[in-house]
Amino acid sequence: MRGDFKPRRNPQRPPWALAEQAFVDTCTRCAACVPVCPTRIVVIVRGYPEVDFKRGECTFCGACATACRDGALLRAEDQAPPWLIKAQVADTCLARRGVECRVCGDPCPVAAIRFSPRLGGPPLPEVDAATCTGCGACVAPCPVNAISIT
Ligand code: SF4
Ligand code: SF4
Numbered sequence: 001m002r003g004d005f006k007p008r009r010n011p012q013r014p015p016w017a018l019a020e021q022a023f024v025d026t027c028t029r030c031a032a033c034v035p036v037c038p039t040r041i042v043v044i045v046r047g048y049p050e051v052d053f054k055r056g057e058c059t060f061c062g063a064c065a066t067a068c069r070d071g072a073l074l075r076a077e078d079q080a081p082p083w084l085i086k087a088q089v090a091d092t093c094l095a096r097r098g099v100e101c102r103v104c105g106d107p108c109p110v111a112a113i114r115f116s117p118r119l120g121g122p123p124l125p126e127v128d129a130a131t132c133t134g135c136g137a138c139v140a141p142c143p144v145n146a147i148s149i150t
């Protein structure tokens with residue numbers, strides 16, 4: 001591992017990243033993956049790239065992996081999902097606090113967030129983990145930052 005780098009807790013690397021230790025050992029910090037991202041979600045934090053879903057979503061276009069010449073982002077040829085992260089809704093969600101809100105439902109490209117009617121309050125967002133791709137499209141639109149991708 002490079003001498004001055006101490007990993008933070010669970011940094012979210014770009015898609016198709018090697019496992020964390022291998023990633024920081026392999027990434028040369030060239031930042032080639034940053035400008036090619038069409039949604040501008042790849043940012044440099046402490047020298048290494050991370051994705052910031054507050055800036056937008058990952059479209060899985062693969063541009064970051066193509067730009068990586070060092071093998072730190074290795075796109076699988078079998079089209080396997082690049083990561084296992086999923087959307088999680090925190091208790092700060094407005095609907096969970098009794099306020100009608102369905103903002104996060106529309107931006108989801110795979111309709112993984114469903115709102116089921118319930119007695120005594122507004123429908124609650126429910127993420128179908130089997131459908132969610134972890135793209136992050138639901139993060140920025142949430143008015144109270146209740147969604148994380150982990
Ligand atoms: S796959 Fe495309 S959209 Fe996703 S982080 Fe890489 S460049 Fe950005
Ligand atoms: S957008 Fe945020 S506050 Fe609104 S339902 Fe979704 S998670 Fe809850």
Ligand code: SF4
Pocket residue numbers: 086087107108109110111112113127131132133134135136137138139149
């Ligand atoms: S992370 Fe993407 S796929 Fe998953 S619920 Fe949010 S918008 Fe839908």
